[in-house]
Amino acid sequence: MDINGIKSQFPIFSKKINGKPLIYLDSSNSSQKPLCVINRLNDFYRNEFSNIGRSIHSLAVNATNKFEETRVSVKNFIKAKFKEEIIFTKNATEAINLIATTFGQQNIKEGDEIIITELEHHSNYVPWHFLRETKKAVIKFVPINEDGDVSIDKLKKLITTKTKIIAVTHISNVTGTIVPIKEIVEIAHKKNIPVLVDGCQSVPHIKVDVENLDCDFYAFSGHKVYGPTGVGILYAKKKWLEKLPPYIGGGAMISEVKKDKITYAELPEKYEAGTMPTAEVITFSESIKFINSIGMDNLMKHEKEITNYALEKMKKINSVKIIGNPKNKAGVIAFTIKGIHPHDIATILDEEAVAIRAGHHCCQIFHEKMNLSATARVSIGVYNTKDDIDILCKAIENCRKIFDLK
Amino acid sequence: MDLKQLYQDIILEHGKSPRNLGKCEGYNRDAKGYNPLCGDKVHIYLKVNSQKKVEGLTFEGEGCAISLASASIMTELIQGKSYEETKDIMSAFLNMIKNTSEIQSENLNEDQKIKLMSLSGVKQFPMRVKCATLSWHTLVSAIEGGKREVNTEVID
Secondary structure, X not given: OOHHHHHHHOHHHHOEEOOEEOEEOEOOOOOOOOHHHHHHHHHHHHHHOOOOOOOOOHHHHHHHHHHXXXXXXXXXXXXXXXXXXXXXXXXXXXXXXXXXXXXXHHHOOOOOEEEXXXXXXXXXXXXXXXXXHHHOOEEEEEOEOOOOOEOHHHHHHXXXXXXXXXXXXXXXXXXXXXXXXXXXXXXXXHOOOXXXXXXXXXXXXXXXXXXXXXXXXXXXXXHHOOOOOOOEEEEXXXXXXXXXXXXXXXXXXXXXXXXXXXXXXXXXXXXXXXXXXXXXXXXXXXXXXXXXXXXXXXXXXXXXXXXHHHHHHHHOOOOEEEOOOOOOEOOEEEEEEOOXXXXXXXXXXXXXXXXXXXXXXXXHHHHHHOOOOOEEEEEOOOOOOHHHHHHHHHHHHHHHHHXXXX | OOHHHHOOHHHXXXXXXXXXXXXXXXXXEEEEEEEOOOOEEEXXXXXXXXXXXXXXXXXXXXXXXXXXXXXXXXXXXXXXXXHHHHHHHHHHHHHHXXXXXXXXXXXXXXXXXXXXXXXXXXXXXXXXXXXXXXXXXXXXXXXXXXXOOEEHHHOO
């Protein structure tokens, strides 16, 4: 497969923005959708729509089967052991909240400690902060260094007998740091501490094998994996899902309801109350097929090549500073230009139809640590090419010209 | 959309070297403003006399060229104005950013109007309107006592 031609599978790239072809470099935020995914969603609503679960009619049976087939696709994709370990949520944020709430309810008491890192997205901090508020838990931050790497030695030192859970991102959405999850899990498990991994930036870009990582919980979003919005995935080891209390109450998550007693459904329904984003979940299997059709090895190789090309070219532009220099880096490049605020960079780039993100990227702890109020961020997807990077760099030069930088 | 309309020389110049930075001497009112979407912050310091006229107006803040230039130009134009005049100028400014490209206010002379109109290009960039208005809303908050931080998510 010619991976450079993959752009043609994404209808949005035939549209013009400000009269120019779209250069989309905001995939860490959300990815664009290939035609097969768009068609599947359309097709399901046109020809197959039904809710899943209880109904006996043919459409419901078909939808239920397709929904469960998607669960198996996801299980195979991230190499989980059982399909019951895959829970659909509305996004990764909800998946992390599910664990923080239910785990916290059952296992956290006053003074207990939760370890996270300074790289975390707000979605892997705020849910734990709730436990700080409601249970008087303590949150400890593993520091990062100038390069944006998490210090494993410092993590070890933060662990005490009160540490109840470690929550850590797999890949930073600012520096692209690939965090050594396996090593962290080994350290944590020696002390019987479970580990939750925020996999939002990893599942679309690197091979993820949850059995091999041996983490207890793994959360990610479908919309970053070339899939529709409204689909989040929580992987959790079966022993945890069996033990933890339910999260959202309502239809589908119950077994039997009496006036004085309610029993809950088996896994995975125990955690999937109410009507799910049926069409979107079913469509998500098409996103997995799309990635499999490219091959994760090819995808990784391609994104690595584009990322390295971008880093090399951007570093050559005067006054551009790349934020962080981690040992292992994915296709996320945060940068600043001395003398131009990131918002001005984003506005000027947008005129050239170059879509990037500017701001704190939901990582205020990181920006505070690095003494930055905001950064501009380029993030690479499977559809990006070296031409895109050339146009990006020309647009950055245009920023310098408008601001009259030497 | 036209970048030259947005990044006029006067904006770039004020963005690069903002006027009236810091705390003004003897300030008796202050207020903070925050844009949670992007993290831009501004802190307005105001000295008003017994006739309720602005004797001193300065700011501290971090932000883009638009927000710094807007705050800088504001501090220049509001010096010596009364509360009523300030509010009139602000509503003329908001009207320019959101509706017309003109400044309609009897409280500014032609040169001042031209200076303020350099920000009218923001209208074509809806995502940047809040950059231009944050310092103005924060000024009003300072005048009114500045008890609560101005948050761009809860104002128009």
